[in-house]
Amino acid sequence: MKKVTTAMTYVLTFLVVIAAWQIASLIIGEMILPGPLPTLSRLLQVIGHAAFWEHMRASVWRIIAGLALAFITAVPLGLMLGSSPRLDRMFTPLIYLSYPVPKIVFLPVVLLLFGLGDTSKIILITLIIFFQLIITTRDSARQVSTAMIYSFRSLGGNRWHFFRHIIWPVSLPGIFTSLRIGIGIAVAVLFFVESIGTRRGMGFYIIDAWGRADYPDMFVGIIALSFIGIILYEVFDMLEKRVCRWNQN
Amino acid sequence: MNSFPDLLRVEGLCKSFTSNGTTKKVLTDVSFRLGYYDSIAVVGPSGCGKSTLLLIAAGLLRPSAGYVRFEKDICREPNNKVAVVLQEYGLFPWKTVQENIILGARMQHIRIGDDVLRDVKHELGIEGLDYLYPHQLSGGQRQRVALARALLLQPKLLMLDEPFAALDNITRERLQNHLLTLFTHHRFSFLLITHNIEEAVFLGRHILIMDPQSAGIKTIIENQNAGAEAFRESPQYFDQVKRVRRSLQAKS
Ligand SMILES: Nc1ncnc2c1ncn2[C@@H]1O[C@H](COP(=O)(O)OP(=O)(O)O)[C@@H](O)[C@H]1O
Ligand SMILES: [Mg+2]
Numbered sequence: 353m354k355k356v357t358t359a360m361t362y363v364l365t366f367l368v369v370i371a372a373w374q375i376a377s378l379i380i381g382e383m384i385l386p387g388p389l390p391t392l393s394r395l396l397q398v399i400g401h402a403a404f405w406e407h408m409r410a411s412v413w414r415i416i417a418g419l420a421l422a423f424i425t426a427v428p429l430g431l432m433l434g435s436s437p438r439l440d441r442m443f444t445p446l447i448y449l450s451y452p453v454p455k456i457v458f459l460p461v462v463l464l465l466f467g468l469g470d471t472s473k474i475i476l477i478t479l480i481i482f483f484q485l486i487i488t489t490r491d492s493a494r495q496v497s498t499a500m501i502y503s504f505r506s507l508g509g510n511r512w513h514f515f516r517h518i519i520w521p522v523s524l525p526g527i528f529t530s531l532r533i534g535i536g537i538a539v540a541v542l543f544f545v546e547s548i549g550t551r552r553g554m555g556f557y558i559i560d561a562w563g564r565a566d567y568p569d570m571f572v573g574i575i576a577l578s579f580i581g582i583i584l585y586e587v588f589d590m591l592e593k594r595v596c597r598w599n600q601n
Numbered sequence: 602m603n604s605f606p607d608l609l610r611v612e613g614l615c616k617s618f619t620s621n622g623t624t625k626k627v628l629t630d631v632s633f634r635l636g637y638y639d640s641i642a643v644v645g646p647s648g649c650g651k652s653t654l655l656l657i658a659a660g661l662l663r664p665s666a667g668y669v670r671f672e673k674d675i676c677r678e679p680n681n682k683v684a685v686v687l688q689e690y691g692l693f694p695w696k697t698v699q700e701n702i703i704l705g706a707r708m709q710h711i712r713i714g715d716d717v718l719r720d721v722k723h724e725l726g727i728e729g730l731d732y733l734y735p736h737q738l739s740g741g742q743r744q745r746v747a748l749a750r751a752l753l754l755q756p757k758l759l760m761l762d763e764p765f766a767a768l769d770n771i772t773r774e775r776l777q778n779h780l781l782t783l784f785t786h787h788r789f790s791f792l793l794i795t796h797n798i799e800e801a802v803f804l805g806r807h808i809l810i811m812d813p814q815s816a817g818i819k820t821i822i823e824n825q826n827a828g829a830e831a832f833r834e835s836p837q838y839f840d841q842v843k844r845v846r847r848s849l850q851a852k853s
Contacts, residue, residue: 508681
């Protein structure tokens with residue numbers, strides 16, 4: 353029943369977006385904003401080509417690798433900071449100083465250090481997700497109340513048990529929220545890093561189509577990139593519902 | 602108190618908390634003993650330091666002065682022969698009933714046979730709840746689960762901090778009876794914290810009355826008839842309730 357409603361909402365939203373798109377296209381003009389019909393027919397045409405999927409594959413790999421790398425570095429550190437006031441005091445100034453710095457400006461440095469290949473693109477995504485993930489993870493880990501710590505200690509657990517049975521589960525909902533928000537940012541960064549120094553990926557695809565003034569093709573790229581974001585978002589949502597079953601109101 | 606060696610001995614306990622530069626004395630010179638297969642109820646108005654006393658006695662909090670001895674050892678850390686049921690948050694919301702019940706035993710590498718597990722669940726009437734989460738249980742069920750978890754650790758001493766305070770009267774009496782049954786079957790001692798006079802008289806063979814003014818013990822009332830379900834109906838029970846109430850109200 354719930355599943356049907358979700359699907360219905362998506363279909364409805366889709367129809368509204370298509371309608372708005374059509375109207376906008378009529379106002380702005382087909383030249384700059386091609387309507388949904390030519391774009392979607394182009395999309396159907398393009399998804400038959402291997403080249404399109406090669407671009408998709410490159411983008412999906414970069415974004416997943418970037419998120420995964422951020423996850424395995426930021427989460428353990430965030431959990432440690434959140435559960436140790438001493439470590440937290442030591443590292444908080446560093447994190448707070450570096451968090452507001454727009455990491456995207458380090459693109460030239462990252463390119464110089466890691467070259468023009470996939471590594472530098474992945475690292476830039478990682479770098480940007482890392483900071484917000486470490487802060488939310490730390491804040492979630494801090495939510496463990498004194499009463500809970502007493503209850504846990506009275507059961508005879510050690511430090512490892514504490515991470516495994518208390519800190520980790522308490523922090524999971526916050527980590528998932530951060531990851532879901534991170535997807536939007538990661539897609540934006542992906543577009544940016546793929547618009548320079550590469551001939552592969554959906555970012556390149558969009559810029560390339562733009563250069564050729566092939567607007568339907570450009571919008572095909574935009575749709576594809578959005579689709580990557582939507583799918584990832586839904587995957588994280590499903591994962592969270594599975595892993596944090598206890599947290600459903 | 603009795604001829605047995607002490608199971609628990611609390612000696613000269615003091616505890617102050619300092620926050621924002623002001624120091625507050627919560628416990629001053631609290632001493633008492635508890636034997637094997639014995640029970641003590643600690644009564645006092647809220648804020649008088651009962652929970653603090655329990656936390657120190659359980660080795661979860663350090664005293665400012667004095668010591669707690671469990672059998673032969675001075676306790677500075679939780680002892681695996683002491684099980685604790687805390688006032689709230691005893692159960693972990695992200696673990697199912699089954700996971701909550703076996704967590705302590707699992708972390709302490711205590712092997713629990715399926716039959717033991719089944720018996721304890723049966724004894725406490727919490728069969729069929731295994732896959733539910735704590736928020737899906739009633740208050741009474743939650744306390745039963747917390748009791749089951751404590752029992753599986755095979756404690757010599759069970760400490761309970763206002764375990765039945767949040768329950769309705771009928772459920773509370775049922776669970777009080779339950780605790781007595783467990784007490785006779787499993788042969789542990791217990792220390793029960795409560796602000797409920799009737800509960801203290803029904804369950805505690807010694808009743809320790811706290812004094813909020815001095816932050817110490819006002820008096821200890823002996824109550825050797827406690828421990829039988831029928832006691833609740835007897836005239837001695839009502840006399841004891843009156844005694845404890847008078848003692849609580851008396852100016853120190
Ligand atoms: N960690 C703490 N820091 C400062 N004050 C505390 C702390 N724990 C308890 N207190 C204070 O000690 C007093 C006794 O608390 P508590 O032992 O919880 O009382 P009770 O359980 O009898 O209601 C209260 O006034 C409370 O505010
Ligand atoms: Mg209390």
